[in-house]
Structure formats: C-alpha cells, structure tokens
Amino acid sequence: MLSFFKVKKNNENNDENDKIEIDMNNIPKHIAIIMDGNGRWARERNLPRTMGHKAGVEAIREIVKEASTLGVKYLTLYAFSTENWKRPSDEVGALMNLLVQYLKKEFKELNNNNVIIKHIGDISKLPSACQKELIDAYNNTKNNTGLTLNLALNYGGRNEIVRAFNLIYEDIKSHKLSEECIDETVISKYMYTSNMPDPDLIIRPSGEQRLSNFLLWQCAYSEFWYSNIKWPDFGKKDLHKAIYDYQNRDRRFGGVK
Ligand code: IPE
Ligand code: IPE
Ligand code: MG
Numbered sequence: 001m002l003s004f005f006k007v008k009k010n011n012e013n014n015d016e017n018d019k020i021e022i023d024m025n026n027i028p029k030h031i032a033i034i035m036d037g038n039g040r041w042a043r044e045r046n047l048p049r050t051m052g053h054k055a056g057v058e059a060i061r062e063i064v065k066e067a068s069t070l071g072v073k074y075l076t077l078y079a080f081s082t083e084n085w086k087r088p089s090d091e092v093g094a095l096m097n098l099l100v101q102y103l104k105k106e107f108k109e110l111n112n113n114n115v116i117i118k119h120i121g122d123i124s125k126l127p128s129a130c131q132k133e134l135i136d137a138y139n140n141t142k143n144n145t146g147l148t149l150n151l152a153l154n155y156g157g158r159n160e161i162v163r164a165f166n167l168i169y170e171d172i173k174s175h176k177l178s179e180e181c182i183d184e185t186v187i188s189k190y191m192y193t194s195n196m197p198d199p200d201l202i203i204r205p206s207g208e209q210r211l212s213n214f215l216l217w218q219c220a221y222s223e224f225w226y227s228n229i230k231w232p233d234f235g236k237k238d239l240h241k242a243i244y245d246y247q248n249r250d251r252r253f254g255g256v257k
Contacts, residue, residue: 020244022070028200028246030074031067031239032222034214035060037206037230044230050094055232057098061106066236068113068147070243074196075149076120078214082156096127099153103133107140114146120192121155122163148196155192157216164190164217193218201246205229205238223249 035056042052060077067075080095103117110117117137124131134151167190171177177186188194198218202211207228211219225242227234250257 020240022240022243023247024071026247027071028243029072030076030197030199030201031072031243032076032078032199032202032215032219033063034078034202034204034208034212035231035234036204036208036212038232040206041230041232049091052230052232053091053095053098057102059232059234060102062236063234063239064110064115064147064149065113066239068115072147074199075147076152076193076199076215077150078152078155078212080121080153080155081213082122082154082159083213085154096130099126099151100129100133103137107137110149111141111144114144115141116144116146116148117141117151118148119151119153120160121153122159123153125154150193150196152214156213157211158213160192161217187217191217198222201225201242203227203239203242205231205234221251221253223251 038052038056039049040052041055042049045051064075079099084095085092107117117134119134119138123134126134130153134153164187168177168182168187172179193215198220199215199222201224202215202219202222203225204210205227207226209224209226215222223246225245227238227242229238
C-alpha cells in the first residue's frame with residue numbers, strides 16, 4: 001500500500017509542494033530522534049532557552065501521534081543526555097519540570113492511543129517527582145499494545161555499555177550466566193533497549209551531524225537523517241520526508257544485492 005503526502009520543500013524561495021510517496025509496507029519499526037535545537041530556536045526569537053525547551057516539548061505531541069498512525073512500533077526520543085548535567089542548574093531544573101508537566105498533561109491521550117510509555121537511561125539521578133511520573137506512566141501503560149514511546153533520560157550510550165558490562169559480570173559471579181555464552185545477542189539483552197529492535201532510522205534536526213552519545217551499541221546499521229530544522233519546528237511533514245528518504249536507501253548490512 002502506498003500513501004501520498006504533500007510535503008513542502010525546505011529550500012528557501014521555493015514554495016512548491018513535493019509529492020511524497022510513503023510505502024506503508026516499509027515503515028521503519030524503530031525510529032530514534034535526537035531532539036536538538038531548542039536553544040537556538042529560542043535565541044532566534046530573542047527568547048530564553050527554557051522557552052525553546054517548552055516549544056520542544058510541544059513538538060513531541062504531533063510526532064508521537066503521527067508515528068503511531070503510520071504504524072511505527074518504537075519511537076525513542078533523546079530528551080536528556082548524561083552530559084546535559086553540565087548545563088546551568090536552572091536550565092536543568094526547567095527541563096525536569098517540563099518532563100513532569102508533559103507526562104501529566106499527555107498521559108490520558110497517550111494511554112487512549114494505546115501507547116506504552118517507557119524510559120531508558122539512569123533515571124535514579126532524576127528528581128523524585130520525575131522518577132515517580134515515569135514509573136507510574138510505565139506501570140499504567142505497559143499492557144497497551146500500540147507504539148512504545150521510549151524517553152531517553154539521563155541516557156548515555158557509553159554509560160549504558162558500562163552498565164551492561166557490570167550486570168553481565170554480576171550475573172557471571174552469581175552463576176546466572178556462563179561466560180562462554182556471551183555473544184552479541186546476550187549483550188543486547190543487557191542494554192536498556194533489551195527486547196526492542198535496533199533503530200532503523202535515527203533523525204537529528206538542528207543541523208548537527210553527530211551522535212552525541214546516543215544508542216552507540218544499537219546504531220551499528222541504523223540509517224541517519226539530518227535536517228537544519230530546529231526541533232520545535234519539526235512536524236509530521238518532516239517525519240514523512242525522513243521516512244521517505246529512508247525508504248529510498250539501499251540497506252545492505254555489509255552484503256551485496
Ligand atoms: C535539545 O536542545 C534539548 C536538550 C539537549 C535537552 P538544545 O538545548 O541542545 O538546543 P541547542 O542545541 O542549544 O540549540
Ligand atoms: C544531544 O544534544 C542530547 C539531546 C538532544 C538530549 P546536545 O545539544 O546535548 O548535544 P551536543 O552538545 O550538541 O553534542
Ligand atoms: Mg543541542
């Protein structure tokens with residue numbers, strides 16, 4: 001089945017609409033997004049950075065809804081990295097408050113839309129109000145069967161790998177795991193994303209072309225898609241464009257076609 005969307009070109013001086021054809025039989029199972037550019041979005045408008053984060057949280061709604069409509073099974077959103085603690089404490093505090101507000105405000109609709117609200121990362125370092133919202137949101141949605149919304153919070157790819165090594169070491173010591181069994185499948189099970197497919201598509205808006213410690217283990221064969229749009233302006237048409245481009249890539253996984 002093919003679905004047609006009208007997508008506006010991002011090039012300046014060009015208001016023409018492109019016709020984008022999305023193949024509904026080839027929707028990426030797992031999309032991961034580095035939600036970047038909130039600060040620059042605010043600066044362009046002479047607003048404080050926290051207003052950019054507020055606008056960034058608002059952009060989440062449309063993307064989650066659209067991903068769910070398109071039949072994406074997993075959507076991982078990078079919301080706070082292990083390195084983001086380096087930011088001024090008022091910015092960190094504002095981000096944490098926005099997270100709690102987001103979960104409180106959106107819970108009902110997400111739950112009605114059959115979304116499972118999960119998190120990845122070391123949430124034990126988050127303020128207790130955030131931890132509570134995240135745990136409650138998961139417990140109240142874990143039996144849903146639709147999109148899994150994975151919020152990456154205090155997440156770092158290297159931190160996740162170190163954690164996995166430690167967990168494996170503990171399980172070997174307590175004879176739950178034999179060292180001869182360690183292979184890629186076993187290591188994947190010790191990641192936060194255990195039982196989820198690796199991301200097919202990683203999207204980074206805002207013009208930066210780097211991973212910033214996101215899903216280092218899981219992105220071995222992910223397709224990357226970059227755009228200059230700042231996250232608060234990222235809408236469903238941009239998601240369509242990313243999926244369309246993804247569908248026109250030749251994924252060889254090291255083989256030949
Ligand atoms: C992304 O936007 C949000 C977080 C990292 C929490 P930024 O705050 O990094 O925005 P820029 O990159 O400074 O524009
Ligand atoms: C990556 O963005 C982290 C999130 C979007 C949560 P950053 O803005 O922190 O990354 P750098 O500093 O540009 O690499
Ligand atoms: Mg940034």
